[in-house]
Amino acid sequence: MRIFSGIQPTGRKHLGNYIGAIVQYVSSQDRGEGFFCIVDLHAITVAYDPAELRQRTYDTTAILLAAGLDPARCTLFRQSDVPQHTGLTWLLSSVTELGRLQRMHQFRDKSLAQRELVPAALLLYPVLQAADVLAYRAHEVPVGEDQREHLELMRDVARRFNARFGDGEDVLVVPEHRIPQVGARVMDLQDPTRKMSTTGGSEQGTVYVLDEPKAIEKKLKSAVTDSGSEVRRASDKPGVSNLIEILAAVRGSDPAAVEAELAQARYGELKAAVATAVVDYLAPVRERYERLRADEDALEQILSDGAVRAETIAAETLADVRERMGVGGPRRARTVT
Ligand code: TYM
Numbered sequence: 028m029r030i031f032s033g034i035q036p037t038g039r040k041h042l043g044n045y046i047g048a049i050v051q052y053v054s055s056q057d058r059g060e061g062f063f064c065i066v067d068l069h070a071i072t073v074a075y076d077p078a079e080l081r082q083r084t085y086d087t088t089a090i091l092l093a094a095g096l097d098p099a100r101c102t103l104f105r106q107s108d109v110p111q112h113t114g115l116t117w118l119l120s121s122v123t124e125l126g127r128l129q130r131m132h133q134f135r136d137k138s139l140a141q142r143e144l145v146p147a148a149l150l151l152y153p154v155l156q157a158a159d160v161l162a163y164r165a166h167e168v169p170v171g172e173d174q175r176e177h178l179e180l181m182r183d184v185a186r187r188f189n190a191r192f193g194d195g196e197d198v199l200v201v202p203e204h205r206i207p208q209v210g211a212r213v214m215d216l217q218d219p220t221r222k223m224s225t226t227g228g229s230e231q232g233t234v235y236v237l238d239e240p241k242a243i244e245k246k247l248k249s250a251v252t253d254s255g256s257e258v259r260r261a262s263d264k265p266g267v268s269n270l271i272e273i274l275a276a277v278r279g280s281d282p283a284a285v286e287a288e289l290a291q292a293r294y295g296e297l298k299a300a301v302a303t304a305v306v307d308y309l310a311p312v313r314e315r316y317e318r319l320r321a322d323e324d325a326l327e328q329i330l331s332d333g334a335v336r337a338e339t340i341a342a343e344t345l346a347d348v349r350e351r352m353g354v355g356g357p358r359r360a361r362t363v364t
């Protein structure tokens with residue numbers, strides 16, 4: 028089975044990225060052939076600083092390695108190193124409905140937030156994301172809850188392509204999302220009605236993977252809770268529910284077990300338990316990160332080796348797609364050497 032996921036190299040990676048997605052990337056290495064992509068071309072769809080983008084790409088690479096991605100067991104690469112992603116984006120844009128792109132939540136939110144120009148790239152963002160996955164004919168895409176709409180679109184694009192150009196064959200694989208049971212939507216600690224996020228969230232409400240233990244403790248201990256005093260999940264208790272989910276996710280247990288254990292506890296004890304668990308959970312990642320991040324040449328080598336492997340597969344898909352679409356000359360017979 029082939030597994031693909033992408034992560035933006037923007038901002039600092041937070042606990043939501045970590046338990047919603049990165050942990051799932053790591054565990055998927057045991058289940059199939061993983062492709063993990065640092066999506067720098069997605070990052071240029073909003074205002075950004077070019078020099079910083081390159082640095083952030085290394086930061087994100089080092090975090091993924093520190094979390095446990097192993098370049099010997101998966102393919103880790105930078106999106107812009109594999110030109111087939113953009114090539115396929117253009118071809119797939121011809122089977123993507125414009126109105127659907129305009130209605131995507133992310134496009135609407137981000138274009139409203141944009142003070143000056145709304146780049147066309149922001150509109151095409153989901154087509155590039157579809158191309159990322161479809162280029163590898165991946166079966167499964169581990170993501171957090173916020174990517175559901177993008178996954179639906181890419182499935183429709185694959186189906187439409189197959190219907191229009193497949194001649195009865197499934198040229199592109201219609202991928203399935205894999206959204207975790209626990210931790211699929213980690214909420215901001217200061218405003219638990221909003222997801223934890225680098226762009227929209229509050230600094231105090233966002234735990235970064237690379238935060239010092241003291242900062243993590245402070246953020247979790249000052250997390251907003253709700254009225255009442257019972258430690259249990261409920262729709263009118265978004266703060267407490269979020270803390271229960273976080274604790275269950277970092278322990279690898281389930282929220283019901285956390286509720287049972289802390290049935291007699293006060294909110295303060297819940298916060299203290301979450302703080303200790305998250306500090307212990309992230310400390311080894313941060314230590315490994317410091318070592319890995321120091322060697323940029325090694326990170327660059329890992330990314331470029333990954334890109335070579337990725338391109339072999341993406342080129343094959345692109346050749347099939349071009350042939351089906353009647354684009355370019357006839358496909359040359361492949362020579363086996
Ligand atoms: P990005 O970089 O915003 O986020 C990376 C992953 O983290 C998950 N995530 C969360 N999970 C739980 N709680 C949260 N608060 C939270 N915030 C973020 C996201 O769901 C995501 O899985 N468009 C994508 C990147 C992308 C991609 C792809 C993903 C590009 N091409 C192909 C999958 C397949 C994005 O911006 O993720």
